[in-house]
Amino acid sequence: MLSEDQIGRVIEAYRLQMARYEAAAKFVEQRLRREFRAAALPVLLSSRAKHPEDLREKLRRRAIEGDPRFELEPLLNDVNQVVTDVAGCRVIVYDPRLEMPAALVVQRAFGLDGIPDEVHRKPSGYRATHVLVPLAQADTELSIRGAICEVQVTSIASHVFNEIEHDIRYKTKNVAAGARVHRTLEDLQHASRVLDRVVEWLQDERAREIDRSKKTIDSAETLRFVIERIFERPITGEVEKLFRLLQRSTDPLTAHAIEKLDLLQAAHRGAERGSSRNYRPDDVVEIVLGLLDRFQEEFRAIASSWRGPQTLLKRAIMESEGS
Amino acid sequence: MSIKQLSVDDLVRGLEYFGDRYEALDVMARDTRDVGRALLEQKPGEVRLASGEPAFVFARGGRAYQLRFHPSGIARVTRAKNGAVGVSENPVARSLLGAALAATVLDHALPSAILGFLVGGPLAAGPDAPRRVFTMSYDPQTGEWQAYDGPLANRVREVRLEADAALRSAG
Numbered sequence: 001m002l003s004e005d006q007i008g009r010v011i012e013a014y015r016l017q018m019a020r021y022e023a024a025a026k027f028v029e030q031r032l033r034r035e036f037r038a039a040a041l042p043v044l045l046s047s048r049a050k051h052p053e054d055l056r057e058k059l060r061r062r063a064i065e066g067d068p069r070f071e072l073e074p075l076l077n078d079v080n081q082v083v084t085d086v087a088g089c090r091v092i093v094y095d096p097r098l099e100m101p102a103a104l105v106v107q108r109a110f111g112l113d114g115i116p117d118e119v120h121r122k123p124s125g126y127r128a129t130h131v132l133v134p135l136a137q138a139d140t141e142l143s144i145r146g147a148i149c150e151v152q153v154t155s156i157a158s159h160v161f162n163e164i165e166h167d168i169r170y171k172t173k174n175v176a177a178g179a180r181v182h183r184t185l186e187d188l189q190h191a192s193r194v195l196d197r198v199v200e201w202l203q204d205e206r207a208r209e210i211d212r213s214k215k216t217i218d219s220a221e222t223l224r225f226v227i228e229r230i231f232e233r234p235i236t237g238e239v240e241k242l243f244r245l246l247q248r249s250t251d252p253l254t255a256h257a258i259e260k261l262d263l264l265q266a267a268h269r270g271a272e273r274g275s276s277r278n279y280r281p282d283d284v285v286e287i288v289l290g291l292l293d294r295f296q297e298e299f300r301a302i303a304s305s306w307r308g309p310q311t312l313l314k315r316a317i318m319e320s321e322g323s
Numbered sequence: 324m325s326i327k328q329l330s331v332d333d334l335v336r337g338l339e340y341f342g343d344r345y346e347a348l349d350v351m352a353r354d355t356r357d358v359g360r361a362l363l364e365q366k367p368g369e370v371r372l373a374s375g376e377p378a379f380v381f382a383r384g385g386r387a388y389q390l391r392f393h394p395s396g397i398a399r400v401t402r403a404k405n406g407a408v409g410v411s412e413n414p415v416a417r418s419l420l421g422a423a424l425a426a427t428v429l430d431h432a433l434p435s436a437i438l439g440f441l442v443g444g445p446l447a448a449g450p451d452a453p454r455r456v457f458t459m460s461y462d463p464q465t466g467e468w469q470a471y472d473g474p475l476a477n478r479v480r481e482v483r484l485e486a487d488a489a490l491r492s493a494g
Binding site for chain 1: 341442446447449451452453454455456457458469470471472476477480
């Protein structure tokens, strides 16, 4: 078990490395800001390096729990390998159904395969999906290469509960929480679930309104709304680019027009084409691959004008000749 | 590299960018006279007034084309229907063209670049089906049209919408 003196040594060593973790967390936040804009997924983003005093508290708790990973040697060698959230980034979605799609955006932004599997639904009421991002890529600066950043994705309602519950549980200020505080915390947990549901209903009702109206779809976020209503689930991929492709090639671009284009059928066709080319599943790529029967030359002309790094979507369009 | 002024050949090349797939090219410029100048610079007899329409007819590559102007600053190029030949003498057409251009407004909200909006047929059955369109820009350096995916695309659609009904009803 770590002694108070040993914890002090770890904290002193950490203080010297804190700038590295601040830079790593900021790097992840900035990359995610771009990716979420491209996905037309509205989120709130923040990042931080763990405060040394918070780390001290965590080490004390783990020492008391007897966690075998929390030994002096590995903590002094590389604290980040043991405490994976010293660099942290938080992604807050409004609609709780977007927690998993947002976590997928995080995974893909950093080239991580698979589906996020660290989905927390703890007895304490804590709800979030965690993604560990190792900054091992060659395009990261040398000063942060090798760092790990923990990205926590949660809904705004859950965020309120998670934070307050965490502070009461772990930042005791030497005063244990009483029965009334515990009951009120239960009320807060209930209220946050109710808020989650209300946000879902509101988003659904708004989507229905847009469906019924003949108003032009004038943003990528509205397009996401409309497509998710048709697909009856959140969608993945570069919705912002899909919006640009459709807006440049379809007039008027309304919910009604989207129905006429039969994106669901297009996505089925596109999924077959995508899997034959070994593309990873991506709703936007599949929709676009399915629409190429109609818009191949147009989409190629538009995509060829896109600057920046080549994404899967651009690759799918540019490789589409003769599909 | 010198700046190339938009020519009648450029208008035709814009409309034919995807072959016959699109029916019309709406050209937008801050000063529509930039587009009209292309017609005015044609040789005598090359520009004629369309029969029964407020449009100008010219020929390129064995095909006849029509050009109409809308005061909002839109010029629409289409393929002339079979048998649509100009009827007026060139001087008359020229003076009417001059008048049409004079009626257009200099819209400073429009980009200084020349933008094009190709308009094609419906993408599905039914009266309210969306139409196939494509946004382009004219590069005065190279004299070529290219896909336009810039921030003015929304503005182009708004301006074009104002003129669309009038230009459609004119044929």
